[in-house]
Amino acid sequence: MACFLVLAISGCGSGVNGNLSVSTPSLSFGNVTVNSATTQVLILTSTGTSPVTVTAASVTGAGFSILGGSFPLMLNPAQTVTLQIQFQPTSAGAAAGQLTINTNSTDGGGTAVVALSGMGMAATSAPPAAPQLAVSTSNLSFGNVAVNSSMTQPVTLTSTGTSAVTVNSASITGAGFSIVGGSFPVTLNPTQSVTLQVQFLPSSGGAAGGQLTISSNSAISGAIIVALSGMGAAATGSAPPTDPQLTVSASNLSFGSVTVSTSTTQSVTLASTGTSPVTVNSASITGAGFSIVGGSFPLTLNPTQTVTLQVQFQPASAGAVAGQLAISSNSVSGGAIAVALTGTGVTVADPQLTVSIAGLSFGNVTVNSSMMQSVTLKSTGTSPVTVNSVSIGGAGFTILAGSFPVALNPGQSVTLQVQFLPASAGAAAGQLTINSNSTSGNAAIVTLNGTGVTANPQLTVSVASLEFGSVTLNTSTTQSVTLTSTGTSAVTVNSLSISGGGFSILGGSFPLTLNPNQTATLQIQFLPTSAGAVAGQLTINSNSVGGSVATVALSGTGAASAHSVDLSWDAPSSSPDPVVGYNIYRSTSSSGPFQLINSSPDAQTTYVDSTVISGSTYSYYVESVDASGVESTQSNEISVKIP
Structure with missing residues (x-):
């Protein structure tokens, strides 16, 4: 016989509570040079008991913008996200703006506003470029030079200004004076120089004078003059042998x-x-x-x-x-x-240090307990970067281990462990400062925040009762009970106990500690061994401040199974006397004795025995009966085991 059981499940669920908190109500960027940029961080934290969705974030005000970020964005309880807000003024003067964050937060109407302010400052002009030209001498005296022979002397021109100077031309006057080689115009970068060779080749005897004029864009003087003098002397006697060296x-x-x-x-x-x-x-x-x-x-x-x-x-x-x-x-x-x-x-030395995160949010941490988070420092330049020191400020924040200075080759990294261990309840803020020789900035700052909360272990049980309904004897069914840590600190489930015939706990080991928002599921079994209604109780012992003992009522009914044996046989193929019916015999042993179980001959070749008992074994045989009540010999014998 088939049975259909309908289980009614009842319970009570708490309403969702998604809340979003913003790390600061305002950001002030101070003085920023026009057309340059500075960035600050804003930390969004999910502080409710269910996820919160940031649907959009928008900014107003000249020069203000959000760097990166993609919305909508869902944050699970205690999760955070960091926004980068940039101020890049395009003109001098005060600027104000507003960052608007839209969420499904149940706290604050779904909209958070952060005021933005900054001051654009005109860039300080650089000093004007100053090309300057210096000449090594103001006069050249060649002394006595034999007629039709020559003497050469150098004049060095040097760029002594802060920008390149251009020598446009060099010209010479005076009989016998000339410039040997040289090509103009020529540009000299700061500290560069060029040497002119000035030659005196008198064609007749006597004193000679001349002038070298150098024209340039020098800020001191566009024209510099070098006086030239020499004496042509008549040759006497035989010429000495030449010996150029x-x-x-x-x-x-x-x-x-x-x-x-x-x-x-x-x-x-x-x-x-x-x-x-x-x-x-x-x-x-x-x-x-x-x-x-x-x-x-x-x-x-x-x-x-x-x-x-x-x-x-x-x-x-x-x-x-x-x-x-x-x-x-x-x-x-x-x-x-x-x-x-x-x-x-x-190659150019370019040490660069990249920090993995701009801010760490530790959320709620129980007073006198700790939470750790990591910050990774990576060398991303083309030469080694040296992390000279790391310091931390803010009550409850510390760096665990680590030794400095440390040098990181390109691609290498080191991870810092930052701990928050609040000594008292309340919000805390701090700062991790990393000093290095990075060309992208000698000091990197990671903002820190967290909240110390008093110990508040709470345990919530998913149901107050479990109803197992009707369950066939010696069979089992299972239902679950969920335990949830709903406080702000860990809760310990010390022990479980159960009462009531047929009720038991499957698996599980206690004591068991659940951190905030963690859950554990219990499996409760009902396996009745006798018919009738059964009541029991699950008892849960914990350190929950909401009640150290929680109970779940248990109920169910053991139902006896209904069994029957269906018999069928073939009619005799031939008989000297007509068959009018059949007698069915049954025994609890194959060796007998057998008893007639039908009150009168059954005309059909089938019979249903509904008087069997679960767990017993029965043997059957059938005899045909004629009109005079005479029975035939017995049929073959069969045995049946009842479940």
């Missing part, structure tokens, strides 16, 4: 390590050390990044005269470089002189 001040120049795309300069001095003028025909250079700054060839140096070459190294890529400066002259000691050049290009 050139000496170079260095056989090699080492530039060391130079940052890629920047330059450094070294000098090489050429001196005429013979008894007659020496001619420097050319100067050439090889090697990536090496060059000669200024200079014009060919160039004649009278005995004891010198000229200085400026050799520059400006690497375009990292790595060692070698080159050569080749000087060709008519020197009798060697017409070709080589100066070896070496240098190494190095």
Whole structure:
């Protein structure tokens, strides 16, 4: 026989309570230079007992904006999210605005407002560029020079201002005076120089005077004059033998390590050390990044005269470089002189430190208990960054372990553990300050906040009673009871006990501690062994301030099962006397005795025995009966076990 049971489930659920708190009611950005930006953080915290949804966030006011963020956004209880608010004024003057946050919070009508303020400041103008040109001498005296022979002297022009100076032209007047080589205009960056060679070649005897005029955009004077003087002397006696000799001040120049795309300069001095003028025909250079700054060839140096070459190294890529400066002259000691050049290009040192988070919110933490969160520091530059020190401020906030200074190679990271252990109830705020040599900012700040709360363990039980209804004897059914920690601190379930025939707890180990919002589900079983109504009780012992003992009433009914045996057989294929019915015999043992269980012969070839008892075994056989009541021999015997 089939039975259908209907379970009625009843209970009581609490209403949702999604609340959102904002870390500050206002943000003040102070003075900010026009067209530059500064950023502050705003922390949103879900402080209710159910999730809160931030549907939108908008900002008003010139220069104010939200960086990143995507809405809608759902925060589970105690979860936080950090918004980056930027102020970038485009004009000078005070600015005010408002950040509006729309939520489904049940506290505050669903809208939170944060006032924004700042002051745009005009940028301080840089001093004007100042090109300046300095000349190494204000006059050149050549003394006595034989007619139709020459003497050369140098004049060095140097850029001494704060911006590049352009030498537009150099002109000369006076019989016998001339500029040897040189090409104009020429631009000299600050500290760069160029050397002019001024020659006196008198064609007749007697005193000579002249003037070198240098025209430029120098802020001191656009025209600089160098006075020239000399004496043409008639040649006497036989000419001495020629002996041009050139000496170079260095056989090699080492530039060391130079940052890629920047330059450094070294000098090489050429001196005429013979008894007659020496001619420097050319100067050439090889090697990536090496060059000669200024200079014009060919160039004649009278005995004891010198000229200085400026050799520059400006690497375009990292790595060692070698080159050569080749000087060709008519020197009798060697017409070709080589100066070896070496240098190494190095990448720009760019230590950078990135902090994983701008703010940590610890939410509610029970007084004298602790919570930890982590902050990761990562080296994201192209050279190692050094974290010099880490400090923390704010009551209850500490850094656990960690030793500084520490150097992080590019890609390396270190994780700090920050602890909040409030000593008293109430809101707390602090700051983690990280000092490093990062080019993106020497000091990184992580804001800290949390709230100390008094211990308040609370346990809520999902139902006050469980009704199991009718359950067949020796079979079982199970229902659940959920225990929830609804306080602000952990609750301990010390023990469980159960009473009532057939009721039991499946699994579970106690004592058990549940942190706020944690749950545990109990499985309660009803397995009746006798018919009839049963009542019991589940008792839950805890340290809940709402009641240390909670009970759940239990009820159910044991129902006996209804069993029957369906018998059927075949009629005799032949019989000397007509069959009018059948007698059915039953025994609780296959060896008998058997008893007739039908009151009169049954005309059908089927029979239902509804008097069987659960757990028993029965044996049956059938005999046919004629009209005179005579029975045939018995049929085969069968046995049936009743569940």
